Amino acid sequence: MIHTAIKKNDILLLLSVLLAAAGLYLYMKASAAAGVDVRVLSNGRLLGQYPLSQDRVLTITQDRVMEGEPGTDIEGPVNVLVIKDGGCFMEQADCPDGICVRRGRISLRGESIICLPHRLVIEISGGDEQEVDTIAR
Amino acid sequence: MRDNGKSSTRVAVGAMLLGTALILSWLESLLPFFAGIPGMKLGLPNLAVVLLLYLDTRRTAAVCNILRIVLSGLLFGSLFGILFSLAGAFFSFVIMVSLKCIGHFGVTGVSIAGGVAHNLAQLAVAVFIVRTPGVWYYLPALLVSGAVTGALIGITAAAVLPYGGKWFQKGER
Known part of the structure; x- marks a missing residue:
């Protein structure tokens, strides 16, 4: 017994998922605002918070954040984050997939760059932590 | 467990679909489709799992699912990727089997639900x-x-399944 036909329920399922996604997207867009701070979280722990208004380069290891480009003395997982013109992007990373670098620039509240192999999250907040949590819920 | 013809047919079809899954994994690894979304792939190899779910038993489909993840992980990915993928694949598989059993959906609906479930679990x-x-x-x-690739896989599966059914009929004779 093989069900080859596309049933009405299949189409309803597809449409409802697409509708839900569109609704969520519009809700996020509507509540999006320019961010204020960049939060650096490693393993869920806040390593540092920096204003988007000040351009700088951050070198991030597993347990701390340093100003400037990475030196030659750094060992182990490292990500380099650039904060520039009110946004930020991952300039380089030694993770195996490089997805965080491909994510590109982010600047809106609630947006994030994620480096799963390094368990690192770069998150844009509105300066008020409470509000970020409601949006990201 | 249903008896779907000769065991040699089942082995051959299972192996061929596992091969198909690996080819699709390779194609997928060439397309960095979701720039910036961690661990996310289109999920094209799920086609093989969906086909096996309908052509053969749940057990065969589950074995193919695990094998394609481990093998494609070793070939194109990393150990981390394997562990990450297994979570999504497991949840997706449970959802697909449940929906298929309930019976209100065709292969396309089952595949869509599988794709969405996979992405939800990964996230x-x-x-x-x-x-x-x-x-x-x-x-x-x-x-x-998840929904769009699921739909494409479902439509493809619906087109392929009648031919797959014939292989098994021949095997019985």
């Missing part, structure tokens, strides 16, 4: 790994990609 694991709820921001994109 949940990502949230767990980085311990930051902000990751849910990616939800809309992942819902759409």
